[in-house]
Amino acid sequence: MPAERNVVTYNAMLSGYVQCGRLKEAMALFREMPERNVISWTSMLSGLADAGRIDEAKLLFVNMPEKNVVSWNAMVVGLIRNADLENARLVFDKMPVKNVASWNAMIAGYADIGRIEEARTLFDMMPDPNALTWTSMVSGYCRVGEVAEGYNMFQRIRDRNVISWTSMISGFTWNGFYEEALLLFLEMNRTSGVAPNCETLISLAYACAGLRFSELGRQVHAQMLIQAMQCDDYDGRIAKSLIYMYSSFGTMPSAQYLFDNFSDDSVLQSRNCLINGYVRVGDLEKARILFDAAPSRDKITWTSIISGYFSVGLVLQACHLFHDMPFKDAIAWTTMITGHIQNEHFYEAMHFFLEMRTFGVIPLSTTYTVLFGAVGAMAYLDHGRSLHGMIIKTQPGFDLILENSVVSMYAKCGELRDACKIFLRMTSRDDISWNSMIMGFAHHGLANEALQVFEAMMESRTRPNSLTFLAVLSACSHAGLLDKGLELFTLMTDVHGIQPGLEHCISVVNILGRAGKLEEAEKFIAGLPFHRHPAMLGAILGVSGPDKRSLGIAERSGKLLLELDPMNAAAHVHLCNLYASNHHHLKEYKLRREMLVKGVKKVPGCSWIVLSGKVHMFLCGDSLNPEAEELLISMSNSCCG
Structure with missing residues (x-):
């Protein structure tokens, strides 16, 4: 004799249908139920909302004879999942009683779509936030790029679990703070005893990729294999993260193996990562095979392979691909402009820019930034002015990167007055802004002005970098400011802890040499790790004067330079001139004869x-x-x- 059905058994069957997505059967059962309680109504409401049938869910909610906090929460969550946050808030505000789940649902709803201020307002109103609430706020702040505030919230979580730790580690990773992500993971292992989950390891794989930490990346992969039972890669995210990581390292056999064996062939992200990886290591043939075999292609697939052809100088092939591209957005056009500029085809780049405008595609800020860089490098002032005027007419506002590129363009073209005007009008400045002005003045021989801008930079508490010091050292070199130049070199190394590079040291050699201190310059070079570098030897040879005292130093550095670079025309000519000035005509004759035999020719x-x-x-x-x-x-x- 079959068991008699009651509301409990009906609810169990109803829940089963809903969880399996069989809403037609669920609705039929719900209608034939002789008795329904709040659980029945709530189960049916959740099923309809989860299936996107939110209007039916709302009607059901209105007709519910009895509602409890779970029913109210189900309606709030259903509306949030269907992107109706405004009505979700209205329902939330009408709730007679709210529990922690009510607050968490509404706060997470705001945080997940970047409406962090509204999330924070609710968070501050909540009587007793739990770890999940705090974690939602951490994720929300990181999602909108406010990582410092997200970390501040994270530090205030009392009972951190793996979700809390992973939320902050992921927040660091997705915002490019890779080192901070790895350090936080080490802290998690060392102090909390919390084991990482799959999401943690995925974030760590991307962090290792960002830092090119290949050894640590392999350890993360090993940990994923150890936790294989827990890390069911049902959506392919683990495989994608590892393919991206190995492609970033240039370890293409590992990336290819993962793609062939663990990745869904139709997943574009993995294929794009692999194409980018092959492009990065210069294996364009394999990149093209992947591109041609792709069952579908998005704009990233197209721009990746086009960029690859540009990177090896195959401009015509890149143009053919661009012509075949079915959809050309601003990113695709900018890729073409950038590729031509990288290959020094400036007029072709301008042609593509004008064609882009003809097709009604609105240039990106990046498009203008790339063009300004090229205009500055070529000193094409008229083109620069035209572009600047175009931006003023069409762009609603300038971002910092674009403003920096305009300042740099005018400075490189020698229009320092215009560069200064724009620089002074900037509402915010970074190290690139300051460096552009300093380098502009230095490049055009205005050492005092360059040093004044440097002092203003120091007063603004903007930290100088390697390029800053290269610019001011170059200014001192051209102006013959011996004491100031050496003072700045000491400031760079001892105060700011910046390791001097080859060009910094060449500037110091020039400063010493032009002050007639060749012996000090030679001693300075002797203590450097790159004392035998051709550029360094060329620098001391270049500042050696025609006097007899300089001849020995010039001869030593010149002969060593010619051993390293036997076809160096400038070294041959300079040594010949020094020999002639000091009446060593036999040495001059031998060296000129040597130039003739070797076929060394001075480039006019x-x-x-x-x-x-x-x-x-x-x-x-x-x-x-x-x-x-x-x-x-x-x-x-x-x-x-």
């Missing part, structure tokens, strides 16, 4: 100008350019008004 100096949008180049002593006289007249007229 050249200069170029841009006039009426056209580039004109002149070689030293060149009288063959038929336009020379006409150009001189044109330049004279433009200069004189």
Whole structure:
């Protein structure tokens, strides 16, 4: 004789249907139930909401004869899951009684979509937040990039569990604070005794990739294998993280093995990581095989392979791929512009920029930044002014990166007054802003102005970096400021702890040499790890004067330089000139004869100008350019008004 059904058995069956997603059967059973209680109504409500049938769920909620806190929570959660946060808040506010789950649902709803201020307001109103509440706030702050505030919240959690720790580790990782993520993981292991879960290990894999910590990355992979039973990779996220990690290391056999054996072939992210990895190690053939075999491609797939062709100088192939690309957004156009600039095809880059505008694609801030960098490097001031004017008309506002690129462009083009105007109007400045101005003044021989900007930088408490000191040392070198230059070098190494690079040391050699202190320069070089570097030897040779006292030092450095670089024309010519100045004509003759035998030729100096949008180049002593006289007249007229 079958057991008699009651509300408990009906509810069990109803719950089973709902959990299996069989809503048609669930609704039929719900309607035929002779008796329903609050559990029946709540179970059906949750099923409808989870299936996206939120209007039916709301109607059911309104018709519920009896509601408890679980029913109210189910309605709030259902609305949040269906992206109806405003109505969720209305229901939340009407709740006669709220428990911890009510508060957590609403706070997490706001935090998960980046509405952190509203989440914080509710958090501050909540009577007794638990670890889950705190963790939601940590995740929310990290999601909107406020990592410091997220960490502040994390430190206030009393009973941290693996979810709390992982939330903060992930927050550090996704915001690029890879070292902090790894250090926090070490703290978690050392002080809490909490074991990592799969989410923790995924975040650590990305952190290792960001830092290129290959050995630690392999240990993370090993830990994933140890925890294989707990880490069921049902959604492929573990495989994706490892493929990304090994591709970042350039360990392509491991990445390929994971892709072939553990990754769904249709997952674009994994394929894109692999393509990027092969591009990074220069194996374009395998990257192209993956690209051609892709069952579907997104814009990342296309831009990755296009960037790969540009990186090895295959500009035409990159252009063909771009032509075949079915959807060309601002990122794709910017990739083409960047690729042409990297290959020194400046006019083609400008052509693509103009074509981009013709097609109605709005340039990104990055697009302009790349173009300003090229304009500055080529000193194409007219193009720079046109781009600047275009931005003023079309861009609603300048971000810091874009402002820095404009300042740098004007400074490199020698328009220091315009660079200063923009620099002074900037509401915020970083080290790049200051460096652009310092380098601009230094490059154009205005040492005092460069040093004044450096002092202002120090007063603003902006930390100088290696490039800052390279700029001020270069300024001191050109201006012959011996004491100031040596003072700045000491400040860099002893106070700011910046390891001097080759170019810093070359600047010091130039400072000493131009002050007539060649012996000190030679001693300085002798104590350096790169004392035999051709550039260093060339520097001391270059500052050696024609006097007899300098000849010995010049001869030693010159001969060593020619041993390292036998075809160095500048070293041959400079030594020949020194021998001639000191009447060592036999040595001069032998060296010139050696140049002839080896086929060493001095590259003639050249200069170029841009006039009426056209580039004109002149070689030293060149009288063959038929336009020379006409150009001189044109330049004279433009200069004189």
